[in-house]
Each structure stands twice: as C-alpha cells, then as structure tokens.
Amino acid sequence: MATKPKLFYFRGRGRMESIRWLLAAAGVEFEEEFIETTEQYEKLQKDGRLLFGQVPMIEIDGMVLAQTRAILSYLAAKYDLYGKDLKETVRINMYTDGTLDLMLMIALAAFKPPAEKEQDLALVVKRAKTRYFPAFEKILKDHGEDFLVGNKFSWADIQLLEAILMVEELDASVLSDFSLLKAFKTRISNIPTIKKFLQPGSQRQPPPDSHYVKVVRSILHF
Amino acid sequence: MAGKPKLHYFNARGRMESIRWLLAAAGVEFEEIFIETPEDWNKLRNDGYLLFQQVPMVEMDGMKIVQTRAILNYIAAKYNLYGKDVKERALIDMYTEGMADLNEMFIVLPLCPPDQKDAKIALIKERTTDRYLPVFEKVLKSHGQDYLVGNTLSRADIHLVELLYYVEEIDPSLLANFPLVKALKTRISNLPAMKKFLQPGSQRKPPIDEKSLEQARKIFGMK
Numbered sequence: 044m045a046t047k048p049k050l051f052y053f054r055g056r057g058r059m060e061s062i063r064w065l066l067a068a069a070g071v072e073f074e075e076e077f078i079e080t081t082e083q084y085e086k087l088q089k090d091g092r093l094l095f096g097q098v099p100m101i102e103i104d105g106m107v108l109a110q111t112r113a114i115l116s117y118l119a120a121k122y123d124l125y126g127k128d129l130k131e132t133v134r135i136n137m138y139t140d141g142t143l144d145l146m147l148m149i150a151l152a153a154f155k156p157p158a159e160k161e162q163d164l165a166l167v168v169k170r171a172k173t174r175y176f177p178a179f180e181k182i183l184k185d186h187g188e189d190f191l192v193g194n195k196f197s198w199a200d201i202q203l204l205e206a207i208l209m210v211e212e213l214d215a216s217v218l219s220d221f222s223l224l225k226a227f228k229t230r231i232s233n234i235p236t237i238k239k240f241l242q243p244g245s246q247r248q249p250p251p252d253s254h255y256v257k258v259v260r261s262i263l264h265f
Numbered sequence: 266m267a268g269k270p271k272l273h274y275f276n277a278r279g280r281m282e283s284i285r286w287l288l289a290a291a292g293v294e295f296e297e298i299f300i301e302t303p304e305d306w307n308k309l310r311n312d313g314y315l316l317f318q319q320v321p322m323v324e325m326d327g328m329k330i331v332q333t334r335a336i337l338n339y340i341a342a343k344y345n346l347y348g349k350d351v352k353e354r355a356l357i358d359m360y361t362e363g364m365a366d367l368n369e370m371f372i373v374l375p376l377c378p379p380d381q382k383d384a385k386i387a388l389i390k391e392r393t394t395d396r397y398l399p400v401f402e403k404v405l406k407s408h409g410q411d412y413l414v415g416n417t418l419s420r421a422d423i424h425l426v427e428l429l430y431y432v433e434e435i436d437p438s439l440l441a442n443f444p445l446v447k448a449l450k451t452r453i454s455n456l457p458a459m460k461k462f463l464q465p466g467s468q469r470k471p472p473i474d475e476k477s478l479e480q481a482r483k484i485f486g487m488k
Contacts (some may be wrong), residue, residue, distance in 0.1 A: 064421065093361045094359060094363065095366075095397065095400060096396060096398060097394055104352075106352065106355060108355060108359060109359055109363075110358065110359045110362035111362070112334065112358065112361060112362050113355060113358035113359040113361075113362050116338075116354070116355075116358055117351065117355045117358070118355075120351055120354075121351065129342055129343065130326075130328070132338070132339075132342070133328065133330055133335055133338065133339040136332065136334060136335035136338050136339070137316060137330065137331055137332045137335040139318050140314070140332035140333075140334050140335050141332060174317055174318055175317065178316050178317055
C-alpha cells in the first residue's frame with residue numbers, strides 16, 4: 044500500500060520548493076514535516092536519516108533520499124516528466140540546471156545583509172532578462188511547440204514556470220519583451236494540477252521573510 | 266560517423282575536470298578546444314553556441330550540451346555508468362551530489378582572497394573528514410563490495426576517486442581513517458582506462474597556477 048511521500052525541510056521555499064512544485068504538478072499528494080527547532084534537526088541527524096546531515100530529505104518508495112537534484116531526478120523519472128529518450132533527457136537537464144541556478148541565487152540572497160541582498164536580487168533580474176529568458180524564448184520560437192521539450196509536458200516546463208513567477212515577484216515587468224514566455228506562463232499555469240497548486244491554501248510556500256531567515260540561521264548555525 | 270566529443274573550456278580543471286575524468290573512465294577519446302583569449306570567449310558566445318553564455322560546453326552526438334551536470338548525466342547514461350535501475354540511479358545521484366558539493370569547494374578555492382584561504386582550507390578538511398568520507402566509508406562497509414553502488418563500476422566511483430586525489434593534494438593524512446575509501450581509490454586507479462589517465466601526458470589537468478588564473482581573469486574581464 045503506497046504511503047504518501049514525506050518531505051522534511053524548514054517552513055519555507057529554500058531548496059525544497061522545486062520538489063514541492065514537481066510533486067504538485069504530477070498530481071502527487073505529499074506530507075511535510077517542518078523543521079522549526081534545533082532539537083528536531085539534531086534528532087533527524089542523530090537518527091541517521093540525513094545522509095550528509097542536511098535537508099532537503101524525502102521519504103518515498105521505501106527510500107530516504109537526500110540532495111535536491113537527486114530527489115528531483117528521481118521524481119521526474121518516476122512521474123514520466125523526464126523525456127522519452129536520452130536526447131530529450133539531456134535537454135531537460137540543461138534547462139532545469141539553468142533555472143535551478145537562477146532560483147538558488149534568489150534563495151541564497153535572503154540570507155545576505157540588506158545592501159548585498161539588493162545587489163544579488165538585481166543581478167537575478169538582470170540574468171533572467173539577458174541570459175535565461177532570452178534562451179527559453181528562442182527555444183519556444185524555434186520549435187513553435189507548447190512545451191519546452193518533445194512536444195510534451197515535462198519537468199523543464201514546471202521549473203521554468205516556477206522560475207518565472209519567482210522573478211516576477213522581484214520585477215513584475217520581467218516578461219515584457221518575451222511574448223512566447225508570457226503565453227507559456229498562462230498555458231502552464233492553467234494545467235489543472237498547477238492551477239490548483241497556485242491557489243491559496245496549497246502547499247506552496249511564500250517568499251522568505253525575516254522569520255524564516257532567523258529560524259534557518261539558528262538551526263544551521265550561520 | 267560520430268566524431269570525438271569536443272570539450273570547450275579553459276586549459277584548467279575548473280568545472281570541466283570531472284567531465285574529463287568520466288570520459289576517460291568510459292574509455293572515450295575526446296578533443297579539447299581551449300579558450301585562451303577574450304576573442305576566443307567572445308566568438309564562442311557570439312556564435313550562439315552557449316545556451317546560457319557559459320562553459321563547460323561539450324559538442325557530442327550532434328548536440329552542444331551545456332551545464333556540467335547535464336553533460337555528466339548524459340555521458341554516464343550513454344556509457345552505462347549510471348546504475349541498472351531507478352533505485353540505483355537515485356543512490357548514485359545522492360552520492361554524486363554530495364561529492365559535487367565538496368568538489369565545489371575545491372573548484373572555487375583558487376578564486377578565494379588570500380586572507381580567507383586558510384579558513385576555507387580548514388573548512389574543506391573538516392567537511393571531508395566529518396561529513397563526506399564517513400558516509401562513503403559506511404556505504405562500502407555496509408555491503409562489502411568493490412564499488413559504491415550495485416556491485417558495478419559507476420560514475421559515483423569515478424567522481425569519488427577524482428575527489429580523493431584533490432583531498433590528498435591538500436593533506437594526504439585526511440584519508441588515514443578511511444581504509445575502505447582508500448582501497449577503492451587504489452582499485453579504481455588501477456583500472457586500465459584510469460591508469461592511463463593518471464599518467465603524465467594525459468588530458469588530466471594540474472592544479473591551477475597564478476599565470477593561468479591571471480589569464481582567466483583577463484578573458485572574463487575580471488579585476
């Protein structure tokens with residue numbers, strides 16, 4: 044009898060958010076244990092459930108999986124969101140590596156002092172506008188299809204939408220020069236599982252605030 | 266007729282080195298096109314070869330693949346170094362990602378300001394002996410096999426051995442309490458393809474020197 048996957052992380056986006064998105068998009072219900080105290084975290088470590096002593100961690104299919112990308116790859120393959128052959132998979136990997144780079148910049152900026160944080164986030168917007176979004180706009184233009192890879196919904200589409208929405212939180216006009224990405228955003232947002240996830244009350248987490256930063260700093264000691 | 270993979274990068278380890286190791290371990294001959302001047306760098310970008318304006322980039326099987334992990338995943342899958350099923354692949358990915366985190370610390374070390382270097386090296390040593398090597402020692406002990414996953418050579422073994430050479434460059438004594446990891450290093454190093462790659466004159470790159478670092482800075486227009 045399959046139990047629901049269980050996610051272990053702080054109550055916030057961080058490195059777990061892309062995993063939440065992927066599960067939600069695949070229509071998979073999941074449980075979460077939010078780490079809110081040092082005692083909780085230390086217990087997980089002492090119990091040997093965190094391979095390298097870190098989160099994200101997910102219990103799924105009888106395994107205890109750590110490392111964000113290992114988890115994402117496993118889920119993408121399991122839910123048939125990873126392309127039909129090696130050539131499609133490598134393109135999905137290229138695109139998701141790029142969008143994950145961008146989103147991790149945002150996640151890490153939250154922990155910087157105010158002036159540096161502002162600089163980092165400005166760089167994120169710049170990179171989005173000059174490096175990442177032009178690349179994805181071109182990909183969509185070149186094949187004219189609805190999805191990034193293989194004319195089929197994949198992990199690459201989910202993560203690009205996630206990245207677009209995150210960058211729009213920093214600069215609402217960021218898609219103004221990218222008409223195909225605008226249409227893409229609408230199209231993917233309307234996929235039923237994603238539409239549901241985008242509604243209030245879902246397991247989607249809000250942007251990091253000072254409370255989240257405080258909790259994570261105190262537990263991870265930095 | 267498929268030509269050899271072509272690697273586009275600087276004449277240095279950086280983010281391309283683990284790709285060189287994996288190709289070498291798979292017995293795949295490859296060519297390298299080194300970025301040596303700002304003109305080389307501009308041409309590569311202006312010709313539209315780099316999806317996100319970054320290297321590493323590998324031309325292979327009619328594609329221009331970027332993003333280190335995408336490249337490594339492709340090579341591993343193509344040459345059967347990625348486990349036999351999804352569960353083995355998940356283990357390989359977990360171990361590999363941990364190794365990549367430690368390897369990242371080595372990759373960025375040359376760029377570290379001189380006054381922070383000692384602290385960074387101390388952190389690398391601590392992570393090596395407290396976080397990463399204990400895990401791999403435990404994995405090897407738990408199954409008693411010659412390889413990390415599935416009793417077969419996989420990318421996880423190659424990446425770990427590469428990392429162990431870097432650990433040794435910093436401090437050979439760090440491996441002292443990890444006999445099974447040490448034995449894996451010896452065993453993998455003696456595989457014919459690896460033995461060849463470990464010899465002088467192979468495409469393996471040495472630690473970066475000040476001159477190459479200066480050249481890289483110039484290419485990027487860094488201060």
